[in-house]
Amino acid sequence: MKTRRLLCLLAAALLLLAGCRGREQGGEIFQTKEGDGYLILLDGGREYVPFCAIVDTADLGDYLGHVAGEPNERIYTYKDLPREQWLVDFLNTGLMPEGMLCREKNVTDIPAGLESEYWWN
Numbered sequence: 001m002k003t004r005r006l007l008c009l010l011a012a013a014l015l016l017l018a019g020c021r022g023r024e025q026g027g028e029i030f031q032t033k034e035g036d037g038y039l040i041l042l043d044g045g046r047e048y049v050p051f052c053a054i055v056d057t058a059d060l061g062d063y064l065g066h067v068a069g070e071p072n073e074r075i076y077t078y079k080d081l082p083r084e085q086w087l088v089d090f091l092n093t094g095l096m097p098e099g100m101l102c103r104e105k106n107v108t109d110i111p112a113g114l115e116s117e118y119w120w121n
Contacts, residue, residue, distance in 0.1 A: 027065030030075050036120070040105075041067075041075070041089055047105045048087050052117045054078075054099030060088055081111065 031042040041048040054060075061077030064087070072093055078086040078101055085107045090099040101114070103121065110116075 027063060028075070029068050030065055031068055038118070038120070041087060041102050043075075043083075043087065046084065048089075048102035049105050049120060050089075050118055051086075051101045051103040051121055052114060054088055054090070054101050057090075057097065057099070060090060060099070085109075 032039045033042060033047075034040070035049065038050055059079055061079055061081075064075045064077065064083070066075060067073040067089070070091075073089065073091045076088040076090055077083050078088050085104050087102045088099050089102055090097065103110075103116075
């Protein structure tokens with residue numbers, strides 16, 4: 001009986017791990033479009049423009065998906081800020097990961113400590 005219970009627990013753990021792994025690899029497909037010298041990230045009718053570089057992966061929130069045709073260009077939430085206002089476009093090529101914090105173009109309330117690196121912000 002203990003062996004059967006252990007096998008059931010092991011099977012459940014493997015299914016849970018497989019489900020989490022699939023979510024990280026899958027997720028939503030995000031589109032982009034050309035801005036005036038930069039790419040705009042599209043999400044459900046909202047447009048996100050680059051705001052500043054992100055180098056600390058601890059700032060990444062939930063994994064949401066990836067950019068269409070670019071499985072290494074992943075989209076995350078940023079810390080605990082609302083998805084409707086801020087997203088992170090994170091490119092991990094294995095050599096030097098790069099992250100770009102993107103602001104929804106209509107957001108005017110900038111959290112303390114964040115400063116734009118671009119003229120359009």
